[in-house]
Amino acid sequence: MATTRTIDSRSPKAWTSAGTRPALMGAGPFTQVVVLTRRSLIAFWHEKSRLVTSLMMPIILLLLFSQVFGTALTSSASFPPGVSYIDYLVPAILVTTTMSSAMSSGVGIVTDLENGVMARFRALPISLMSVPTARSISDAIKGFGQAVIILGLAYLVLDYRPAGGSLGALGAVIVSVVLGFALSWLYQALGASLRKAESVQSVSMMLMFPLMFASSAYVPVASLPEWLQVVAKVNPLTYAVDAARGFSMGDVAWSTVGLTLLICSGLCAVAATWASRALRPL
Amino acid sequence: MVGSRRDRCGQPPAHRVLIRVPVPNVPVSVTTASDSELVVSVVGVSQRFGEVLALDSVSLALPRGQVLALLGHNGAGKTTLVNILATLLPATSGEARVAGYDVRTQSLDVRRRIGLTGQFAAVDGSLSGHENLTLIGRLLGLSPRRAGARAEELLAQFDLVDAAGRAAATYSGGMRRRLDIAASLVGDPEVLFLDEPTTGLDPVAKHAMWEHVDALISSGTSILLTTQDLDEADRLADQVVVLSHGSVVGRGTASALKAKYGEQSVIVTLADPDRPLDAAFARLSDGGFTNAHRRSDGALVVAVASSADLLPVAAILQGVRVAALTVELVQPTLDDVYFALTVAPTTSTTEAA
Numbered sequence: 168m169a170t171t172r173t174i175d176s177r178s179p180k181a182w183t184s185a186g187t188r189p190a191l192m193g194a195g196p197f198t199q200v201v202v203l204t205r206r207s208l209i210a211f212w213h214e215k216s217r218l219v220t221s222l223m224m225p226i227i228l229l230l231l232f233s234q235v236f237g238t239a240l241t242s243s244a245s246f247p248p249g250v251s252y253i254d255y256l257v258p259a260i261l262v263t264t265t266m267s268s269a270m271s272s273g274v275g276i277v278t279d280l281e282n283g284v285m286a287r288f289r290a291l292p293i294s295l296m297s298v299p300t301a302r303s304i305s306d307a308i309k310g311f312g313q314a315v316i317i318l319g320l321a322y323l324v325l326d327y328r329p330a331g332g333s334l335g336a337l338g339a340v341i342v343s344v345v346l347g348f349a350l351s352w353l354y355q356a357l358g359a360s361l362r363k364a365e366s367v368q369s370v371s372m373m374l375m376f377p378l379m380f381a382s383s384a385y386v387p388v389a390s391l392p393e394w395l396q397v398v399a400k401v402n403p404l405t406y407a408v409d410a411a412r413g414f415s416m417g418d419v420a421w422s423t424v425g426l427t428l429l430i431c432s433g434l435c436a437v438a439a440t441w442a443s444r445a446l447r448p449l
Numbered sequence: 450m451v452g453s454r455r456d457r458c459g460q461p462p463a464h465r466v467l468i469r470v471p472v473p474n475v476p477v478s479v480t481t482a483s484d485s486e487l488v489v490s491v492v493g494v495s496q497r498f499g500e501v502l503a504l505d506s507v508s509l510a511l512p513r514g515q516v517l518a519l520l521g522h523n524g525a526g527k528t529t530l531v532n533i534l535a536t537l538l539p540a541t542s543g544e545a546r547v548a549g550y551d552v553r554t555q556s557l558d559v560r561r562r563i564g565l566t567g568q569f570a571a572v573d574g575s576l577s578g579h580e581n582l583t584l585i586g587r588l589l590g591l592s593p594r595r596a597g598a599r600a601e602e603l604l605a606q607f608d609l610v611d612a613a614g615r616a617a618a619t620y621s622g623g624m625r626r627r628l629d630i631a632a633s634l635v636g637d638p639e640v641l642f643l644d645e646p647t648t649g650l651d652p653v654a655k656h657a658m659w660e661h662v663d664a665l666i667s668s669g670t671s672i673l674l675t676t677q678d679l680d681e682a683d684r685l686a687d688q689v690v691v692l693s694h695g696s697v698v699g700r701g702t703a704s705a706l707k708a709k710y711g712e713q714s715v716i717v718t719l720a721d722p723d724r725p726l727d728a729a730f731a732r733l734s735d736g737g738f739t740n741a742h743r744r745s746d747g748a749l750v751v752a753v754a755s756s757a758d759l760l761p762v763a764a765i766l767q768g769v770r771v772a773a774l775t776v777e778l779v780q781p782t783l784d785d786v787y788f789a790l791t792v793a794p795t796t797s798t799t800e801a802a
Contacts, residue, residue, distance in 0.1 A: 190548075190558075190639075191590050191636045192561060193560075193561060193590050194587060194588050194590045195590075198587065202587040202588055203584075203588075206573065206576065206580075209575075209580060210573065210575035210576055213616055214575055279573075282569070282571060282574070283571030286565070286571060287565065287567075287571040287585075287632065289536070290535045290536065290560055290564075291560055291585070291588050291589065292557050292589070292590075
């Protein structure tokens with residue numbers, strides 16, 4: 168038979184520990200990031216079509232630009248003497264590859280928000296910043312893999328032989344990955360704020376194309392119109408591409424490398440703060 | 450014995466007495482089987498989104514091991530309250546505690562003790578069922594081996610073993626929902642929030658889901674369930690709280706609410722549905738059955754106070770020579786309670802418990 172009683176739920180006596188189940192305390196921050204990074208990589212691996220399509224654009228750019236602009240550009244006065252266009256182009260393609268890879272972070276965080284996965288993570292005893300951190304790391308890993316594939320393709324098909332050797336090529340890849348890591352934070356902050364995949368994609372593309380072409384990526388800055396040279400000189404991509412190019416050509420400008428790292432660190436700090444505010448549950 | 454959450458009632462009655470009941474919020478009155486503690490306590494919680502008052506000084510309590518159903522229409526504030534309790538949303542005012550911890554100031558402690566199943570299946574479609582569950586286990590702090598074992602246990606419990614290795618994106622709606630609930634149970638939480646767990650499921654999947662929830666109830670999990678499905682609340686809940694436009698308008702056990710706000714009826718299927726019933730209505734009124742009307746299908750509906758009124762009604766109809774094919778006594782359902790509490794204007798104040 169049901170009995171009725173009145174409990175004042177504000178009374179501390181209403182709370183006892185008897186009958187409670189042992190609570191799981193939650194993984195430590197390092198494990199959280201490792202587990203979530205693995206999650207993103209497994210998801211990427213499961214979607215084989217994404218693996219292929221993510222490589223298509225850089226490969227097309229590499230083949231197209233090397234064939235179309237190669238002769239015309241190397242004969243122009245503004246082009247560095249004694250440098251082949253493929254040597255000039257490959258570091259830029261590496262940087263734009265990791266930039267494209269980073270864009271998937273923004274869409275990924277929107278997907279997590281839309282399908283409720285982020286709400287589930289928020290209801291777990293973990294730091295919410297583990298989620299974007301893991302996405303940035305997994306994108307950096309994906310970007311590294313893609314850059315290595317591009318390098319291999321350039322080596323095999325386009326007879327690319329970097330003057331900086333294997334270590335120089337690795338340096339170029341690392342610079343590219345660092346920029347991609349920083350940009351993935353920016354895209355995630357955008358995603359967390361805009362909350363629509365289409366908006367993130369269009370804003371990301373709007374950012375990416377001016378960054379790519381108003382820089383030293385495909386043509387020397389000196390060959391650009393004067394007003395565009397001003398833009399190129401404040402474009403962080405110019406410094407990242409110059410740093411990567413320095414490594415691959417065996418002529419490292421450490422001040423440019425340092426400036427690139429500084430820009431990427433600043434971008435990470437600003438975008439991570441922005442993302443954490445946009446994702447904050449309480 | 451607690452309430453009658455597994456009672457099955459007959460057809461909905463044809464008419465309703467409409468009253469709306471504002472209920473005082475504190476102290477919270479609960480009906481319990483034994484001395485159990487509260488695992489959820491909400492006292493005077495309000496939530497404002499700009500000009501919109503989504504929750505207006507809501508109070509409720511969920512004793513350990515019980516199921517509380519939050520019933521309400523779209524926009525009644527059910528999900529807002531769940532989000533506050535699951536630490537996803539800070540309440541504008543009031544106090545809410547889950548498993549003894551303040552949801553605002555001790556949110557991490559709350560998260561260690563809850564499972565949340567939102568309105569839509571929150572699973573990563575690109576991961577397999579096993580990977581989804583293992584992920585949650587690892588984030589909760591289980592070792593890889595224990596997380597894997599727990600995932601297998603839950604996949605078996607929710608009939609997902611055959612699909613364990615497939616991407617969750619390929620699952621049917623029912624399978625995704627089962628995986629979603631399984632993901633909420635990885636940490637064996639003290640309190641489980643189920644936000645409309647059967648929305649969008651076909652009747653077979655819905656009943657299967659109810660059986661899973663039955664199993665959770667048997668294991669002693671305390672559940673706060675939001676639903677628009679009155680059958681669901683009737684079947685699963687020990688306590689029902691009815692929300693309307695952000696306010697609690699009724700609370701109690703399903704049976705107490707039905708007794709309070711529902712009404713038994715005698716439904717008479719006439720041999721001649723077109724026969725005038727003026728004389729019958731007059732005699733029924735003289736006999737004290739003032740609430741009677743003809744339904745759209747021609748049947749005569751007479752509100753009665755108890756089953757003992759069945760024979761007097763039949764005798765009155767026989768007296769005015771109304772031939773009946775069938776005469777049946779219909780019990781009130783939670784539908785009646787819901788309509789009474791949420792549709793009609795306020796006419797009285799009470800609480801059923």
